[in-house]
Amino acid sequence: MAALGFRPFDADNHYYESTDAFVRHIPKDMERRCMQWVDLGGKQRLLVGGKVNSFIPNPTFDPVSKPGALDQYFRGKVAGADLRTMFGELDPIPAAYRDRDARLVLMDRQGLDGAFFFPTLGVGMEESLRHDVPALCAAFRAFNRWVEEDWGFAYRNRIFAAPYITLADPEWALRELEWAISRGVRVIVMRTAPVPTSTGSTRSPGDVVYDGFWAAAAEAGIVVAFHSGDAGYGKYIDDWEPTGDFKAFQFSPMRGLTSDRAPFDMFAVLVCHGVFTRHPALRVAAIESGSEWVAPLMKKLKKAYAQNPHAFGVDPVQQLRDHLWVAPFYEDDLRGLADCIGVEHVLFGSDYPHAEGLAEPLAFVNDLHGFSEAEVQQVMSSNALALMNG
Secondary structure (H helix, E strand, O other): OOOEEEEOOOEEEEEOOOOOOOOOOOOOOHHHHHHEEEOOOOOOEEOOOEOOOOOOOOOOOOOOOOOOOOHHOOOOOOOOOHHHHHHHOEOOOOOHHHHHHHHHHHHHHHOHHHHHHHOOOHHHHOHHHHOOHHHHHHHHHHHHHHHHHHOOOOOOHHHHHEEOOOOOOHHHHHHHHOOOHHOOHHHHEEEOOOOOOOOOOOEEEOOOOOOOOOHHHHHHHHHHEEOOOOOOHHHHHHHOOOOOOOOOOOHHHHOOOOOOOOHHHHHHHHHHOOOOHHHOEEEEEEEEEEEEEEHHHHHHHHHHHHHHHOOOOOOOHHHHHHHEEOOOOOOOHHHHHHHHOOHHHEOOOOOOOOOOOOOOOOHHHHHOOOOHHOOOOOOOOHHHHHHHHO
């Protein structure tokens, strides 16, 4: 901290959900259609929609992996092995992963001023309930009440936990957003995926039926964060490489090579389907989705604009630069991203305390090669504060 001279703001922190996160507030008549805990062979397993869910191998998170356990793997410096070996020794879950006051003490030790907090289990649940929209909305209504109670939407103006919003029911999404806004929310989280509907089909999130939601988010100055998770893209890869249900740590070369398709498609849709044109004050962020897709998307948008300028309200490349902030993987080409989208739109995100993140959040600064002192402060602090505060 003496070297930095300021306290950074982490745009990608996580909690580990308590076992009642989805069930504490669920109505009795929806329990079987949403989330339930069962004992199978002496282990607690999570049922989602009546089916054992495999998104997280150990959804109780106790014991849990050490932060940064997969750091060298994701940097491409060590070869992968079996899952147990890669995660190494597990620890009893620390209080700071589930208690906000204990977390503030830890954040002080880490030198963090504040952080956005995102789900761990929650980002993988929408896909499992996409065929039952009433259950999907009930589950996340319950989850968001838990988020507010246990973490708070702006706790001591340092912990900014994000409620999860699905657009599957447009009216529900708007009501849920308005509820969160009334309680001081600063950031919400969604997934990079087409919107499931009650008919079993999907819609673009750029469909005008969702304009009430986007308008409310823009007017309130809410950061709409799109965080990686189960975007439902496994079904496309399954055509090439059938493996069954999505698993968060399901490694394969093919899945690794195509992992950036979901954010590429999502932000292309928001531009091409006119969301930013109709809602010029809207601010969105890509969290834990890497950044290698950004330059190719801009290149394709530039070509599309040259070929069909009448199809866009304004220059789509400039729209992306104006409306999108990116928290890249620390192993990405960070200088290249800054040069592409503008350094003022690059966010520091550690993914703490996940195994694939950094063991110490502030170590992110060690990967900011070629950045000036002023740019380091932008990435590590002021960009996120400017995004959140409009």
